[in-house]
Amino acid sequence: MTDGNANGNQEGATTPLMSWNNNLKALLVDPSPACRLIGKAYLTAYGVNTEAVDNADVAIILLNMGASFNVILIDMHMREMNGAQFAMLLRSSGVQTKLLGMSAMFREREKEEFLEAGGDGFIEKPLHPSKFVPILQELDSN
């Protein structure tokens, strides 16, 4: 059971749809405001403490400030760079967090490039519990 989102954490707080052994944290990097809002709402509803930012630069600033996450969800098409470039940048900076690529248009080559660059998984949008819950369960068991 997590301590972060259980009843009593905040008056009127909604009980998450799932509970975890660990306090899971996610960073969502997506240029679309609607995708950030919905993605964060989904992850939060499932008990994941989530930050959502609109570009890679802000994500890097957060990480450099010492923020830590269990998973970073990355849209393949950000303004400054693509998902594979961002994965490569993170790995070369020593970031070992699980990296999950997301794309609205599934392209096999894009997926391969992302995984070769150090990504751990790849899902098609829209973000849905059936896609992210198994990954969270795996993270929570480690």
Next chain:
Amino acid sequence: MAGKDLNQKLNELISSLQDQGILDDYFDELKGLQDEQSPQFVTNTITIYLGGADDTIAELTKNLSEPAVNYPRVTYLADKLKGSSMSIGGARMADVCAELCEASEANKREACLALFGGVNREYSILQESLNKIAQLEQAIHDNEE
């Protein structure tokens, strides 16, 4: 009583839009995220989606009117619009954005222009539909207060 009528109207509207393929089941799941902590989640999401889509479509209009189309930029914008439309359950809109994305990746100007016409048509329908949903959601929310 008024609340029940409004909820029924809303459910009927959503069903009708889903029957027409304008919205898909994902919209129901999105609605499921609305709770006491976020009683206006659906309305807020619609507002944010429409604001973002307006900006993206304006930029697509500008890009596709240039003599030399910046296809990577058009692909990026169509992809972004597809993603946000899928996230809100806008199935037909997402489909036509996907086609525009593919045409742009192939650098096909005429196909892009034709498909962008389709994007505008589908967006007009989706925008009107989502605004109706937002109005009913707001009326239900006001009725409950």
